[in-house]
Structures are given as structure tokens and as C-alpha cells.
Amino acid sequence: MKGHIYKRGKTYTYVIDVGRDPETGQRKQKSKGGFQKKKEAEQALRKALDVLEKEDFHSPSKENFSTFMQKWLNTHYRFRVSETTTSISTYTINKHLLNNNPFLNKQISKITTRDIDNFYGYKLNEGLSTSTVRKLHNLLNKALGQAQKWNMIISNPVASADPPSIKKAEFLIWNSADINKFLITIRNERLYILFFLAIHTGMRKGELLALKWSDINLAKRIINVRRSLSNIPGKGYLHKELKTKKSKRNIIISKDVAETLLQHRKEQEKIINEFGNAYVDNDLVICTTEGKEQDLRNVTRVTKRLIQEAGVPKIRFHDLRHTHASILLSEGIDVVEVSSRLGHTNPRTTLETYAHLVPNKNNNAADRFSKALSKDLFNG
Structure with missing residues (x-):
């Protein structure tokens, strides 16, 4: 990917050649002008090239979330965990991530951290426990983290999401x-x-x-x-x-x-x-x-x-x-x-x-501490 700078009147403009349109064959370019100094245009050109090269390298996927999750589960995840874990995760994914999910049909490259956070709130309002939502967070993080490794998305939106803290449920016991x-x-x-x-x-x-x-x-x-x-x-x-x-x-x-x-x-x-x-x-x-x-x-x-x-x-x-x-x-x-x-x-x-x-055996801890200090002071 190449670019150049030219002067147009009293300002400078940069132009980047981004290839040709695969359908028409016509040359595609990106440009931006209005820079007062050539140095400013050069700096802007370098930044633009970096962004475009990064986007080109990752080739953001147009695959929707539903399709990706099923492929990730069946061709990657299940071969890296036990059969029991696969069974539990499959049930969780089918029930909560592939059903009643606001971004179910959204392209994975367009899912945002805000989408993820809203999803957590949505599931909590459904009545799911904080522990279950946290499990959904872990599954999403693994899945979209892998999508990032496969260069299907530029960044993992789950990494910056804010899952709820786990609230331990009270348990009952018998006497x-x-x-x-x-x-x-x-x-x-x-x-x-x-x-x-x-x-x-x-x-x-x-x-x-x-x-x-x-x-x-x-x-x-x-x-x-x-x-x-x-x-x-x-x-x-x-x-x-x-x-x-x-x-x-x-x-x-x-x-x-x-x-x-x-x-x-x-x-x-x-x-x-x-x-x-x-x-x-x-x-x-x-x-x-x-x-x-x-x-x-x-x-x-x-x-x-x-x-x-x-x-x-x-x-x-x-x-x-x-x-x-x-x-x-x-x-x-x-x-x-x-x-x-x-x-x-x-x-x-x-x-x-x-x-x-646990029985509290330290009710006299404060007195024993003071006694120890007094003993040292007396011996000194």
C-alpha cells in the first residue's frame, strides 16, 4: 500500500492507493487535504497507512455471531476440553448465547463492548444468577479472543467488558x-x-x-x-x-x-x-x-x-x-x-x-496482644 503528497494551492493533500475494486477493476484511492504544512501531511499519511494496513491484515470478518459460535464450539473448543465440559458449555451456549441474544445475528467484527455489557444486564434482568452470567462472560471471552487470534476481528470487545461480581448464594443446612x-x-x-x-x-x-x-x-x-x-x-x-x-x-x-x-x-x-x-x-x-x-x-x-x-x-x-x-x-x-x-x-x-x-477462638486476641507488648516492655 503506497501513498504520496502533493500541493494543491496553498495546502497539502495526501493520497493513498488502496488497490482496485474487485468488481469494476477501477483504481481505489483515499485522500485528505487541507494541511497547512507538508510535514503535517506526511505525519497524517503515516498514521493513515498504519490504520489501513492493520485493517487489511485483520480482514474483519462478515460472519455473524451465531454462525461463528457454532463453528468455534464444534471445530475448536470441544477438542480442547473434556467431554463433560463440552456438554455443559454446549447447553449454556445454546440456551443463552444462541437464544434471546440481542447481537445473535450481528457480524462479530461489529460487536462492541457496549453490546456485551448490555447483554449482561439483559441476562441479569431475565433472572440469571451472577455466577451464570460470569460463565457466559468466560465463554464469550474465549470465543471472541480466538476470533482475534484468527484475525477475524481487530480487538476482542469482551476483554474490556464489565461482568458482574459473583454473589454467593446462601445455602441451607440441617442440624x-x-x-x-x-x-x-x-x-x-x-x-x-x-x-x-x-x-x-x-x-x-x-x-x-x-x-x-x-x-x-x-x-x-x-x-x-x-x-x-x-x-x-x-x-x-x-x-x-x-x-x-x-x-x-x-x-x-x-x-x-x-x-x-x-x-x-x-x-x-x-x-x-x-x-x-x-x-x-x-x-x-x-x-x-x-x-x-x-x-x-x-x-x-x-x-x-x-x-x-x-x-x-x-x-x-x-x-x-x-x-x-x-x-x-x-x-x-x-x-x-x-x-x-x-x-x-x-x-x-x-x-x-x-x-x-468457624468457632471464634480469638475473642481474647486483643487482650493477649496487649499482654505480649507489656511483657516485652517489662522485660526491657
């Missing part, structure tokens, strides 16, 4: 009376062991449903947590290895829990003998009567039904994990130990989540 009432009520339910272990170990639903007898040492009273169950649409159940060293953990169980597991195993063996070859033995601790994986969504439905029958406060299945952690902390168990039992990556996560439940 010991609620727990005992619930467990007594559901004692004869097939999934009793699932709820019993959730309360006594703090394990996640997916971890419990992927638990195998080979993961349990009843003699030493240890549960080895190594994997989690997820359901991939169109593919079925996936036993996924846990990612971090912290999430892969050994949980010490009480004598009562070990005895309950042993009793459950005896009952399961009776079912295996009754079904014979019809039973699919996957070594699962918690499964269907045929030995297959227990459906995660069904657990949610069963939880609601059993809570209503027991007449205890309504909570989510995941709140049983919160209940377990809360009881431990209220009994004075160290935060680091509780964090390790829950499989948190960092004890800070545990402390931030349950800070209001």
Missing part, C-alpha cells in the same frame, strides 16, 4: 435432629446408602455415584475418592477421573459408616443372586437394581420426594455436603483438615465458604 429424622424416615429406601454417605462423608453426588467397592477398605475404614460420574447427552455415562491431587483423596470413615456399608453390601449380594446373569456387575456401590449407573437427575427428584416425606427443611442434595462440613467445623475440626476431606484445592475455599460457621 442433627433434621439428619436423624430424615435418615430414620428413609431407612427402607433403595437409595438410603447414597444419602447416608453424603451426610457422613461430604462427598459430591457424582463422586458417590461413581464409587466402587474396590475403592473402599472396610478393614482400615478408608474410602478412596478417585472419579466422578457424569452423563453426556448422546453418549451415556462417563466415569471421569478427578483432575487435581486435592480432589483425589482418602476419606476416613467411622465404625458406624463401615458397618452400614457392610450391611449394604450383603443386601446388594442378595439382589445379584436373585437377578443372576441379568445383573450387570460394575462393582458400583450405588446403582440401579440391575447394577447399572444411577441416573443423576433421578437423584434430584428422589431427594425432593424424600425430604417432603420426612418433613425436614427443604435443601438441595449438594447441601448435604455443606451440612457435613458445617458440623465438622462447629465441632472445632481444623479448617485444613475439613478442606482435605472435602477435596478443596485450597483451604481458603473452605474458609471463604464456611467462615461464618
Whole structure:
């Protein structure tokens, strides 16, 4: 791309040759005049050339957002994350980014930061949580960030957007009376062991449903947590290895829990003998009567039904994990130990989540501090 300067009367003008029109073949030029000095025209020419070269290099795409997102998801993103993450992200993208999105059919090169910020407000007004909107922000940032790397857009509008801060939702927990009432009520339910272990170990639903007898040492009273169950649409159940060293953990169980597991195993063996070859033995601790994986969504439905029958406060299945952690902390168990039992990556996560439940052992901190200073002063 070339340009030159010429004098026109008493002022200077620059002209840039930007090629030829692909349809007519005619020469295309850009010009600007009115500069009092030649030096001013030269400076303006250099800036104009820089801008045009940058635009030419990036070749802003005319592809609309909807088309780009589907291509990015299916030809790039899905090959860089796990199947579980792909499944969750696909659902989120289809529901929120490819539906009821003001810039759905807008060219990606014309989407602005203001469009993105307005979109966040739109979704918050729809009733989405700040956590969900933040997830949408992360997906948009990855997608349009890749578009920038592919030179489809000059800059990523999401990078300058202002997503909402995550407001942690309050969770409900049961006290010991609620727990005992619930467990007594559901004692004869097939999934009793699932709820019993959730309360006594703090394990996640997916971890419990992927638990195998080979993961349990009843003699030493240890549960080895190594994997989690997820359901991939169109593919079925996936036993996924846990990612971090912290999430892969050994949980010490009480004598009562070990005895309950042993009793459950005896009952399961009776079912295996009754079904014979019809039973699919996957070594699962918690499964269907045929030995297959227990459906995660069904657990949610069963939880609601059993809570209503027991007449205890309504909570989510995941709140049983919160209940377990809360009881431990209220009994004075160290935060680091509780964090390790829950499989948190960092004890800070545990402390931030349950800070209001940690017993305050520092009520006399101010007095002890003053006493320490006085002691040093006296010794001096």
C-alpha cells in the first residue's frame, strides 16, 4: 500500500492507493487535504497507512455471531476440553448465547463492548444468577479472543467488558435432629446408602455415584475418592477421573459408616443372586437394581420426594455436603483438615465458604496482644 503528497494551492493533500475494486477493476484511492504544512501531511499519511494496513491484515470478518459460535464450539473448543465440559458449555451456549441474544445475528467484527455489557444486564434482568452470567462472560471471552487470534476481528470487545461480581448464594443446612429424622424416615429406601454417605462423608453426588467397592477398605475404614460420574447427552455415562491431587483423596470413615456399608453390601449380594446373569456387575456401590449407573437427575427428584416425606427443611442434595462440613467445623475440626476431606484445592475455599460457621477462638486476641507488648516492655 503506497501513498504520496502533493500541493494543491496553498495546502497539502495526501493520497493513498488502496488497490482496485474487485468488481469494476477501477483504481481505489483515499485522500485528505487541507494541511497547512507538508510535514503535517506526511505525519497524517503515516498514521493513515498504519490504520489501513492493520485493517487489511485483520480482514474483519462478515460472519455473524451465531454462525461463528457454532463453528468455534464444534471445530475448536470441544477438542480442547473434556467431554463433560463440552456438554455443559454446549447447553449454556445454546440456551443463552444462541437464544434471546440481542447481537445473535450481528457480524462479530461489529460487536462492541457496549453490546456485551448490555447483554449482561439483559441476562441479569431475565433472572440469571451472577455466577451464570460470569460463565457466559468466560465463554464469550474465549470465543471472541480466538476470533482475534484468527484475525477475524481487530480487538476482542469482551476483554474490556464489565461482568458482574459473583454473589454467593446462601445455602441451607440441617442440624442433627433434621439428619436423624430424615435418615430414620428413609431407612427402607433403595437409595438410603447414597444419602447416608453424603451426610457422613461430604462427598459430591457424582463422586458417590461413581464409587466402587474396590475403592473402599472396610478393614482400615478408608474410602478412596478417585472419579466422578457424569452423563453426556448422546453418549451415556462417563466415569471421569478427578483432575487435581486435592480432589483425589482418602476419606476416613467411622465404625458406624463401615458397618452400614457392610450391611449394604450383603443386601446388594442378595439382589445379584436373585437377578443372576441379568445383573450387570460394575462393582458400583450405588446403582440401579440391575447394577447399572444411577441416573443423576433421578437423584434430584428422589431427594425432593424424600425430604417432603420426612418433613425436614427443604435443601438441595449438594447441601448435604455443606451440612457435613458445617458440623465438622462447629465441632472445632481444623479448617485444613475439613478442606482435605472435602477435596478443596485450597483451604481458603473452605474458609471463604464456611467462615461464618468457624468457632471464634480469638475473642481474647486483643487482650493477649496487649499482654505480649507489656511483657516485652517489662522485660526491657
